[in-house]
Amino acid sequence: MTTPRFGVLLANLGTPDAPTPEAVRRYLAEFLWDERVVDAPRPLWWLILNGVILRFRPAKVAKGYASVWQEGGSPLLVIARRQQQALKALLAERLGEAIPVELAMTYGRPSMEEAGLRLRDAGVERILVLPLYPQFSRSTTAAVFDRLARALKRCPHLPELRFVRDYHDHPAYIEALANSVREHWQHHEGQRGYLMMSYHGIPKRYADNGDPYPRQCEATSRLVAEALGLKEGEWQMTYQSRFGREEWLKPYTDHTLMELPKQGVEHVDIMSPAFSADCLETLEELEVENRENFIGAGGKTYRYIPALNDRDDHIALFASLVEQHTQGW
Ligand SMILES: C=CC1=C(C)c2cc3[nH]c(cc4nc(cc5[nH]c(cc1n2)c(C)c5CCC(=O)O)C(CCC(=O)O)=C4C)c(C)c3C=C
Ligand SMILES: [Fe+2]
Ligand SMILES: [Fe+2]
Secondary structure, three states, X not given: OOOOOOEEEEEEOOOOOOOOHHHHHHHHHHHHOOOOOOOOOHHHHHHHHHHHHHHHXXXXXXXXXXXXXXXXXXXXXXXXXXXXXXXXXXXXXXXXXXXXXXXXXXXXXXXXXXXHHHHHHOOOXXXXXXXXXXXXXOOOHHHHHHHHHHHHOXXXXXXXXXXXXXXXXXXXXXXXXXXXXXXXXXXXXXXXXXXXXXXXXXXXXXXXXXOOHHHHHHHHHHHHHHHHOOOOOOEEEEEEOOOOOOOEOOOEHHHHHHHHHHHOOOEEEEEOOOOOOOOHHHHHHHHHHHHHHHHHOOOOEEEEOOOOOOOHHHHHHHHHHHHHHOOOO
């Protein structure tokens, strides 16, 4: 066996193993206990999490998962597997050599340990970690870093590591997003709605304490609008998926969609640039829940533009990131 020059570790959030209350409970228990995600003081948060959230939320959220579940499992995992295979094929084509590409989730499976062992068994000594989050946030990207470090704790010897922190303004990312919008317009005979870019939110406090996430979301949005030649008043960015009682980044997607018809906006095209793969938060919250918010408030057409998923230009972006970040390896 020839030793590969390096391996790639694709990392994403993780998702339940099944659309059942028990599986969702296990998933949420692990996810919401991470201090990178919820930084509330521990003894109190333990009581709230176990006494309230994990009692009532799993049943409700499991219904949402059941409504989007696919034959191969949770959409996030099914799409991540397709991204992994496509990237492997493209790297082989571009570099003329077989580069191992593994997938790991911060929460649940496949775990960082499983993926790391597979890379080690393939003879990999250098790993490029590519978290599938275009914009950096402590709650996502930094959590990948922590989880990987934990997985490596028992290794007697470490691989050489490089870590892609973010790619929010990478020209190939902006172009892929713009392409996806252009194709969506073409598909609808050139009809263009008011373009909404809806990002997963975070507590405002995290941003006040230095999380660069909103600045990066703003930069992405501005660049996409420029690439599409959109003017003021033709687009807007918002934040979705609030959790808990404290203030999150604003403007909120749901509130905005309920206000827009009052301001004369009746046609909306909505995309979610922070999600590299469609998942519960896009397929259920954006496609279904928020459609109801907009139409219920008097909106006429509401069209969801899918995440970049395994589009060719998205996989080409990953390959470019890999090439850039493995210079000299
Ligand atoms: C509680 C705080 C949360 C923060 C902060 C947060 C940030 C954040 N999340 C994503 C991407 C995803 N989140 C997803 C689901 C999800 N997120 C939270 C909570 C926070 N997220 C919860 C509780 C859930 C589970 C569903 C629910 O109970 O409502 C997903 C989807 C996973 C799937 O299985 O489909 C993604 C992806 C980003 C990008 C982000 C900050 C930038
Ligand atoms: Fe989330
Ligand atoms: Fe949600």
